[in-house]
Amino acid sequence: MNQELLLKLSECVEFGKINLASPYPPNMKGQPGADEYTKEALEAGAQPSEILDExxxxxxxxxxxxxxxxxxxxQMLLSAKAMSAAMAHLKPFFASGAVQRKGTxxxxxxxxxxxxIGKNLVAMMVEGAGWEVIDLGIDVKIEKFVExxxxxPGAALGISALLTTxxxxxxxxxxxxxxASPDTKIIVGGAPLSAEFAASIGADxxxxxxxxDIVWLDTLIA
Structure with a gap:
């Protein structure tokens, strides 16, 4: 039973079915989504760690x-929102330590x-990959990043920019x-950036x- 629920949950996330009320994707309209299936799986006795793995x-x-x-x-945003709906049910288990994150x-x-938009997408995808995400928002000053x-301690940092200016x-x-923290690993991204530019400004x-981002983050804990 649990395996069937986990499979349905996985499909909801893959295809962006957030909850019962969500009209997308059209072929899943009127069906439960990631929100309902996560709740049902937990009530049926599925382990939070199993759900996270899924x-x-x-x-x-x-x-x-x-x-x-x-x-x-x-489509990617819909999948990320479906994942976030599922993760909301797991937050208490992260807080209690019953489920471990990969890192911050x-x-x-x-x-x-x-x-x-790009920053939010990365944040949701990285969270879905098992990381705790601290989102500082937009127009973030130097002091706020440092703080x-x-x-x-030990967290990796992502910095986004969408304009050449x-x-x-x-x-x-x-x-x-x-x-302030020489060991902090930093990744940068955004439409006008490139690998060459990242290297030239000292990004890792x-x-x-x-x-x-997810592949790089996983190398930090390998």
């Missing part, structure tokens, strides 16, 4: 499809930049963070897609 696997499929251009941002990932859009890193603001953030990695 979510991580489902989001892995979503990330792979996106990388291969088989789905696009709207801090993310924010650099100061001067108000764009958040967050100091409050969460704000991408230059990332370097002073990296310099300040590295001065560049993420073109959310899946890139």
């Amino acid at each position: 979510l991580v696997a489902a989001m892995g499929k979503v990330g792979q499809k996106f990388t291969e251009n088989k789905i696009f941002v709207p 990932f801090i993310i924010g859009t650099v100061f001067g930049d108000l764009h958040d 967050a890193v100091q409050q969460h 704000t991408m230059v603001n990332i370097q002073p953030v990296i310099e300040a963070v590295k001065a 990695a560049y993420g073109k897609t959310p899946q890139d």
Whole structure:
């Protein structure tokens, strides 16, 4: 029974079925979604860690499809929202320590930049991959990045920028963070950035897609 519920949950996340009220995808309209199936699985005795493993696997499929251009941002957002609906039921187990996260990932859009769709997508996908995510929001000042890193020792940091006029603001953030916490690993991303630019400003990695961030983060704990 649990396995059947977990399979249905996995399908809901993979195809973006958030809850019973959600009309998407059309072929699953009127059916329960990730929200209901997670609740049902827990009530049926499924272990929170089992459910998390299922979510991580489902989001892995979503990330792979996106990388291969088989789905696009709207479908990916729906999957991420379905995953978030499921994760809401697991939050008490994370708080109690019954389920362990892989680590902590801090993310924010650099100061001067108000764009958040890409940042939000990365945050949701990384959370779905089993990480605790601290989202600092948009227009994040240098001091706030430094403070967050100091409050969460051992956390990795992601910095986003969507404009050529704000991408230059990332370097002073990296310099300040590295001065305060030399061991902090930093990944950067956003439409105008490149691997070459990331290397030139002292970042440890560049993420073109959310899946890139997840793969890189997993190497930190391998």
